[in-house]
Amino acid sequence: MIEPPPLVAMIHAVPTGARIAQEAFAQEFPQATVWNVLDDRLLDDALGAGGLTDALRRRMLRLIAHVLDGGAQGLLLTCSSYGAVVDTARTLWDMPVLKSDEAMFKAALTGPFERIAVVASTPPAVPAAMAQLEALIPAVRADRPVDIVTALAEADADADSAEATARHLADALGAAGAADADAVLLAQYSLAPARGPLAELLGVPVLDGAGAAVRELRGLLTGGGGRTATAATVAP
Structure with missing residues (x-):
């Protein structure tokens, strides 16, 4: 059958x-x-x-x-x-x-990254992401410290291409002092098209949650x- x-x-x-x-x-x-x-x-x-x-x-x-x-x-x-x-x-x-994004957060925390940046374009996504990451740390990464920083790129709402979105995200990360992160996590599925262009701009891994x-x-x-x-x- x-x-x-x-x-x-x-x-x-x-x-x-x-x-x-x-x-x-x-x-x-x-x-x-x-x-x-x-x-x-x-x-x-x-x-x-x-x-x-x-x-x-x-x-x-x-x-x-x-x-x-x-x-x-x-x-x-x-x-x-x-x-x-x-x-x-x-x-x-x-x-x-x-x-x-739970699976993405687990992958980031089990990876080699020491400084992780979380970026979003809507304000509620930032505390939601931080709450999930902080809840996972004791179970997934209790043996290694990790520095997590956040950035909000509300200007992204007006972006008309993945490349423009990536530039807005990079600017927001820079303004938040997060441009030196080892990895960047996109806290919304709607930002996923910018993953490749943003990785090229920053030269670090950029993770999205859908896959x-x-x-x-x-x-x-x-x-x-x-x-x-x-x-x-x-x-x-």
């Missing part, structure tokens, strides 16, 4: 992130059936509220419930600003639920069989 392809859901806050994640699946996990859910108010509402509110957390949990109850065997949340909601989801469902996340999902869903979701009630 031929096993059906795994159904993997992605929840997106911006169309650009959706496109980049879909490209990563096409390259890294083409046998998966991908289910895309887009709420294009998620990021703007978080920005307007100054961060995640209880109402926004409940809203994301309802979206997660929707796809997992609908048969998804795994989930990738592509909006880094909502990564904290994944911790709650993991207590409610026995199913692979991945944060957008790493998809590879982790591929391993979880094809390496040991599927898991079933436990019942969970999400507040309206």
Whole structure:
């Protein structure tokens, strides 16, 4: 009997992130059936509220419930600003639920880098990334110190090419005193097209999260069989 392809859901806050994640699946996990859910108010509402509110957390949990109850065997949340909601989801469902950049952060922390820069173009992505990195350090890199610096490149929103985005990111890293980092982490999927140009400008490795996340999902869903979701009630 031929096993059906795994159904993997992605929840997106911006169309650009959706496109980049879909490209990563096409390259890294083409046998998966991908289910895309887009709420294009998620990021703007978080920005307007100054961060995640209880109402926004409940809203994301309802979206997660929707796809997992609908048969998804795994989930990738592509909006880094909502990564904290994944911790709650993991207590409610026995199913692979991945944060957008967690796999990338693990790769960076296990690598040889002593000074890591995290760059974003939306303010909520910076504290979300730092929270994830700081939570991972005790388990992944307790034996070696690491210096983590951040930069915010809000001007990137007006960039019309990957090269222009890279220049904005490089300028923001320089202004933040982070241009001497050993590696740069892109804290949003929408920045992924600038990875190559930015690496050329800075001369250091630049990591993005989509490919790493998809590879982790591929391993979880094809390496040991599927898991079933436990019942969970999400507040309206």
